[in-house]
Amino acid sequence: xxxxxxxxxxxxxxxxxxxxxxxxxxxxxxxxxxxxxxxxxxxxxxxxxxxxxxxxxxxxxxxxxxxxxxxxxxxxxxxxxxxxxxxxxxxxxxxxxxxxxxxxxxxxxxxxxxxxxxxxxxxxxxxxxxxxxxxxxxxxxxxxxxxxxxxxxxxxxxxxxxxxxxxxxxxxxxxxxxxxxxxxxxxxxxxxxxxxxxxxxxxxxxxxxxxxxxxxxxxxxxxxxxxxxxxxxxxxxxxxxxxxxxxxxxxxxxxxxxxxxxxxxxxx
Amino acid sequence: xxxxxxxxxxxxxxxxxxxxxxxxxxxxxxxxxxxxxxxxxxxxxxxxxxxxxxxxxxxxxxxxxxxxxxxxxxxxxxxxxxxxxxxxxxxxxxxxxxxxxxxxxxxxxxxxxxxxxxxxxxxxxxxxxxxxxxxxxxxxxxxxxxxxxxxxxxxxxxxxxxxxxxxxxxxxxxxxxxxxxxxxxxxxxxxxxxxxxxxxxxxxxxxxxxxxxxxxxxxxxxxxxxxxxxxxxxxxxxxxxxxxxxxxxxxxxxxxxxxxxxx
Numbered sequence: 210x211x212x213x214x215x216x217x218x219x220x221x222x223x224x225x226x227x228x229x230x231x232x233x234x235x236x237x238x239x240x241x242x243x244x245x246x247x248x249x250x251x252x253x254x255x256x257x258x259x260x261x262x263x264x265x266x267x268x269x270x271x272x273x274x275x276x277x278x279x280x281x282x283x284x285x286x287x288x289x290x291x292x293x294x295x296x297x298x299x300x301x302x303x304x305x306x307x308x309x310x311x312x313x314x315x316x317x318x319x320x321x322x323x324x325x326x327x328x329x330x331x332x333x334x335x336x337x338x339x340x341x342x343x344x345x346x347x348x349x350x351x352x353x354x355x356x357x358x359x360x361x362x363x364x365x366x367x368x369x370x371x372x373x374x375x376x377x378x379x380x381x382x383x384x385x386x387x388x389x390x391x392x393x394x395x396x397x398x399x400x401x402x403x404x405x406x407x408x409x410x411x412x413x414x415x416x417x418x419x420x421x422x423x424x425x426x427x428x429x430x431x432x433x434x435x436x437x438x439x440x441x442x443x444x445x446x447x448x449x450x451x452x453x454x455x456x457x458x459x460x461x462x463x464x465x466x467x468x469x470x471x472x473x474x475x476x477x
Numbered sequence: 478x479x480x481x482x483x484x485x486x487x488x489x490x491x492x493x494x495x496x497x498x499x500x501x502x503x504x505x506x507x508x509x510x511x512x513x514x515x516x517x518x519x520x521x522x523x524x525x526x527x528x529x530x531x532x533x534x535x536x537x538x539x540x541x542x543x544x545x546x547x548x549x550x551x552x553x554x555x556x557x558x559x560x561x562x563x564x565x566x567x568x569x570x571x572x573x574x575x576x577x578x579x580x581x582x583x584x585x586x587x588x589x590x591x592x593x594x595x596x597x598x599x600x601x602x603x604x605x606x607x608x609x610x611x612x613x614x615x616x617x618x619x620x621x622x623x624x625x626x627x628x629x630x631x632x633x634x635x636x637x638x639x640x641x642x643x644x645x646x647x648x649x650x651x652x653x654x655x656x657x658x659x660x661x662x663x664x665x666x667x668x669x670x671x672x673x674x675x676x677x678x679x680x681x682x683x684x685x686x687x688x689x690x691x692x693x694x695x696x697x698x699x700x701x702x703x704x705x706x707x708x709x710x711x712x713x714x715x716x717x718x719x720x721x722x723x724x725x726x727x728x729x730x731x732x733x734x735x736x737x738x739x740x
Contacts, residue, residue, distance in 0.1 A: 227706075227707070228706075261612065264616060265615075266612050266615050266616050267612075289618070290618040293615075293616065293617060293618030294617075294618060296616065297616075298613070298616035300609050300612070300613060302608065302609060304608060304609035304610055304612060304613040305610075305613070306610050306613065306614075307604070307605075307608065307610065308601075317521060317617075317619075318617045318619075320521060321521075321617060321618070321619055322617070322618070367613075371617075377616075
């Protein structure tokens with residue numbers, strides 16, 4: 210269903226309001242399948258909202274969101290469920306279900322989408338994924354008993370547990386230690402190699418430089434630039450340069466690729 | 478003057494749109510409840526239902542027992558000491574049925590549930606919205622109404638019916654036993670007169686009231702819980718609104734049902 214000629218998620222003149230404030234202002238963007246798109250922007254620029262609208266979690270007040278050309282709003286209940294079963298969303302603030310344990314947080318999506326799979330098989334899957342990411346605490350803990358970093362990790366694991374083909378990741382590496390960030394980076398790289406679609410909102414220069422095929426630059430709820438990584442980074446648009454250099458200021462410490470590209474674009 | 482009229486007009490329009498929204502919300506709950514009952518739910522929904530009955534029903538047994546016992550004892554003692562002086566001793570049974578079964582049983586049970594579960598449900602849902610837990614359900618295609626609301630809707634309604642029955646048992650029978658220590662009555666005579674006074678209409682109206690109150694409380698609490706948009710400071714506000722509206726709606730519904738049955 211989600212493999213076709215118009216291969217991707219497209220937003221057409223999408224606007225979103227939070228009360229009287231315009232969070233997204235007539236945004237048109239494309240998130241091609243099998244590629245990694247990184248959404249960049251200052252805090253409060255609307256990156257999280259953009260991801261949620263593209264994932265069909267928030268419905269726009271104006272405009273259309275299409276998956277392979279089909280408007281999300283016109284999908285049947287069954288089609289929408291199928292789309293959602295192929296999506297995994299890791300929230301910026303983890304958004305773990307507070308009345309469930311860590312184990313139940315991972316089990317619930319599996320039980321919902323794989324009702325006929327024996328519980329032992331689901332249990333093995335959860336144990337494997339927790340081991341893979343070296344989750345040290347008790348899986349019977351509630352989210353409130355975990356550190357912020359652990360909650361972020363479990364949120365990411367919950368997004369991965371259904372092995373979705375489209376991953377929406379909102380600041381997936383914030384609050385995490387370097388070892389866990391490395392592990393996540395490896396996982397995301399392998400997801401990308403498997404042809405999964407990654408749509409990531411991040412400030413991380415590491416994630417951006419190592420994963421991004423495409424960049425979408427947001428400012429004040431509007432897209433100032435979008436395109437391939439190199440195109441956008443070489444853009445002469447002062448707003449793009451401002452956003453990228455500000456957002457990725459840490460790149461000077463961690464990574465030189467982006468700065469080099471930025472310098473290239475400045476000297477050209 | 479025109480500004481005042483404009484404001485009044487705006488308020489009316491907002492009120493109408495909110496009424497339509499609430500009606501749509503209730504309709505959605507009914508549809509999802511139908512699906513839930515037809516076993517299209519998955520295991521977790523039933524778990525939430527059991528937990529809701531446990532919280533709303535089982536944990537409220539103590540307070541219901543105390544209130545119904547005390548109320549029954551007061552009616553029996555007062556009625557049995559005062560009414561015979563006017564040659565109307567048997568009226569005590571009619572008063573017991575009217576107060577315990579028809580009126581105070583359902584409405585007091587509803588008030589207790591509003592105070593306990595109505596606030597808890599509105600607060601819990603409000604918190605779930607602020608912490609984006611509802612969005613997490615949506616992201617997996619789990620319908621929050623089917624998974625979160627329907628079990629609470631059924632749990633509160635079932636609990637209210639059972640608690641009302643329990644209130645009646647304690648109010649009518651338990652209070653008789655307690656009264657024995659203060660004002661001894663013949664058990665056979667008491668039961669005979671009580672059952673003779675109790676009509677099907679009384680049982681039916683009590684049942685209809687408790688079902689209606691259960692529906693009102695669960696729908697109002699969940700509706701206001703979902704009204705929270707982004708801030709934790711909104712949560713106590715919606716909890717207060719949920720309680721206030723539930724009280725008003727239950728009292729209005731109580732009056733209407735009484736009018737339908739007894740006028």
